[in-house]
Amino acid sequence: MLAQVAKKRINRGISLLETLIAISLLAILTTYFWIDVPSLRGRVYDAVRKSDLEKIKVALEDYYARVDSYPSALPSCGQPFSYSNSETTSPIPCDPVTKLPYPYQVLSTGQSYRLYTTLFNKQDYSITKVGCQGGCGSQCQYNYGVSSPGTTLEKCSYVCAPGGGKSGSCEQYHDPDRSQCPKLYLADPTCASECSKPQNRCKNASGKQHLQE
Structure with a gap:
């Protein structure tokens, strides 16, 4: 009888210990998940930003092929470029967080341009690839961008x-x-x-x- 009671107590102790361990692990994983969410979200937004700039670049080159110059400004968020024959491009995307147009700089009376953004992940290899480790733009405020053929980004x-x-x-x-x-x-x-x-x-x-x- 005593042996059976002792066995039950041991079994109860083991079950309680396992429960505590499971709760602790769950708490750790939950904490890690919530801490890392902003970083994951930032990287997702960065992927969107880089994709957006490539889409806008394609639209700008299409515009240049039709008009023989780049536009003086980007259209409002979600709006396309319009041509004199009523044709339009795909809607031009804006920054996924600020919902504002990407910084656009037209140069040389419409013959070249620069387009910038700021990536959340400052260690993104793309920043080094375009040479913006020290900042890009007129005030060194951006860290990624694209430009027209033959034009370099304004690097700092x-x-x-x-x-x-x-x-x-x-x-x-x-x-x-x-x-x-x-x-x-x-x-x-x-x-x-x-x-x-x-x-x-x-x-x-x-x-x-x-x-x-």
Whole structure:
């Protein structure tokens, strides 16, 4: 009899222990899931953004083939490009989060353009692929984009600016070549702490100005 009672107690103890373990694991998995949801959602939105820019790029090239110039602006969200013969393109997508049109810059009197966005995942390989590790755009505020054939994105790089005293000054320049900067520091606002060496500094500050085309 005593042996049976002891056996029942052991069985009850094991069942309770298993239940506690299961509850603990469930709590851990639930916590992990909720913590990781924003990251997963951000990556999904990034995929949408990159796909959107490719769709708009196709529409822009189609527009150029018909009109012999790129449009001065993108249509409102969800609206197509319209042509004089009443034909239209597919609806032009907008950012999936802000619901605003993607930043579009037309250049050279309609003969070229740049189209930008900001990806949530700053480690996305696409950012490196297009050269926007240090930022792109007139204020270095974007990290991904596409452009018309033969046109490069307006990329930003950190460089050792001229002057700056003994310690030097690490700043973002849009056209380091114009300033004859000997070294570029992509996505490194400290310039690897090398600006104290005069040989690493740009010759002039003309490349700090925004590119004008």
